[in-house]
Amino acid sequence: ELKHQVKQVQQEEKREFVLPVPAYDNRYLYSYLNNERAISKDIIDYFVKAGLIYEAKNYHNIVFKGNDKDGNTRFASMRGVFDRNGKSFKCDVAGNDKRYGFNVFRKESSEVVVFEAAIDAMSYMDIFQDYENSLLALGMLSDAPLVTFLDEHPQIQGIKFCLDNDEYGRKAVGVFMEKYYGLGYDVEDKPPPRGCKDYNQWLQEAKKLQSVAWEMKQEKCL
Secondary structure, eight states: OHHHHHHHHHHHHHSOOOOOOBOSSOHHHHHIIIIITOOOHHHHHHHHHTTSEEEBTTTTOEEEEEEOTTSOEEEEEEEOSOOBTTBOOEEEOTTOOTTOOOEEOOTTOSEEEEESSHHHHHHHHHHHOOOSSEEEEOSSSOOHHHHHHHHHOTTOOEEEEOOOSSHHHHHHHHHHHHHHHHTTOEEEEOOOOTTOSSHHHHHHHHHHHHHHHHHHHHHHHO
C-alpha cells in the first residue's frame, strides 16, 4: 500500500505542466470579476493585458498565472465563474511548481505586498490604485512562493502582509512577520478592516457604500 502511494506521488510529480486552452474571449471572466467580485474593469484590463489572467475554453474557468523572473509561467491556478449554492470550484493546474505564485513584479519597487489569493491582490490594487509596488499571492498559507520571489528579486527590502482576517491568516502572519523581520526585511501587517474576511470583501463593501452614497446624492438633486 505504501509503495503504491509513493509511486502515485511520483507519477503526479512527473505530470507535465500544461496551461488550459484559452477561450475565444474573456466574457465570463469579466462578468464574474466585475459583477460578482466588484473589481473595476480597468483593473481587470490591467491583468488581462499583462497576460496574467485569462479565461479557459473548457468550463470558462479563470486561469491565474504565476511567472518566474524571466516571465516563464511556472504555476497556475483556476477559479470557476459559476458558483452554485455558495460552492466554488478552485484548483491548481496539474504539474505546477508550488514554489511560485501569482505575482506582479515592478522593477522600481522595493516592497512586495503579499496576499493569500489572487483576487485579493487585484482587490487591493483596486482599493488603493497601487501601480507601484510588487504584488504576490501565495495561493496557500505556506511562504514557499515568497521565498522564491525574494530570491529572484533581491532588491525587495520591505514586505507588507495582507492575509485574511481569520484565525489561520492571523496565525500565519505572526509566524511570517517574525521570520522575515529576523532576516532583515521591513515588515508590516496590513489586514483588511474588522468585519471583512479579506481584501475582496473589503472592496465589495466599499463599492456598496459608494453606490448608496451616489443614490442618496441623486435623490437630493431631484
